[in-house]
Amino acid sequence: MLKVYGDYLSGNCYKIKLMLHLLGWEYQWHPIDILKGDTQTAEFLALNPNGKIPVVELEDGTHLWESNAILNYLADGSVYLPTEPRLRTQVLQWQFFEQYSHEPYVAVARFIQRYQGMPTERADEYEVCQVRGHKALRVMEKQLQATSYLVGEQFSIADIALYAYTHVADEGGFDLSAYPGIQAWLQRVSQQKGYVGML
Structure with missing residues (x-):
């Protein structure tokens, strides 16, 4: 049976939880508390030398x-990962977008606000996250005004990758009311067979 080491509140960990539930696979969850330094122990670093969940x-x-590499492994051979090269590359395109243009701002703003309680020394960083996070949301909105999912009309791991932090973006101060395409997409994702919430 697969073992997952993660934090239920982490969007990156939620990606894996959601994927496994959609696939209907059994797994064991091993809770990791990053705030207590669990990822920096010798035992954990033996699992991942980069010290992350x-x-x-x-x-x-x-x-x-x-997380996105794990998604690709789990989804291989399933309906959640297209086999056609162009579509598969578009999935990767959105996953790279998530890690470089979305997660560093939407997720970090959430971490500063929810996990750390908005410390004054991170106020400037938080404001930068707001500007750049909204830029990423606008990119998603443009696509989701045109298609039901991020890669055309087929739900894929591209959607899972970006759903994870987008659906809790309000916890980082992002108001999604200006993004009707994203809101409709969030609803469609939550209606997938096997869907499970973050908590």
Whole structure:
């Protein structure tokens, strides 16, 4: 059985939880508290030398890390990952977008606000996150005004990757009322068979 090392409040970890539920796979969850330094112990660093969650332990004892890489592994051969090269590349395109243009701002703003309680020393960073996070949301909105999902009309791991932090973006101060395409998309994702919420 797969083992998942993660934090239920982490969007990156939620990606893996949601994927496993959509697939209907059984797994064991091992809670990790990043605020208590759990990811920096010798035991955890043996699983992921980069000291980050999530980590998935496969049945043969090997470990996978980086949430989007894990998504690709889990989705391989399923309806959640297109086989046609152009579409598969578009999935990767959105996953890279999530890690470089979305998560560093939407997720970080959420961390500053929810986990840290808005410390004054991070106020300037938080404001930068707001500006750049809204830029990323506008990119998503443009696509979702044109198609039901991020890669055309087929729900895929591109949607899972970006749903994870977008659906809790309000916890980082982002008002999604100006993004009707995103709001409709969030609803469509939550209606997928096997869907499970973050908590």
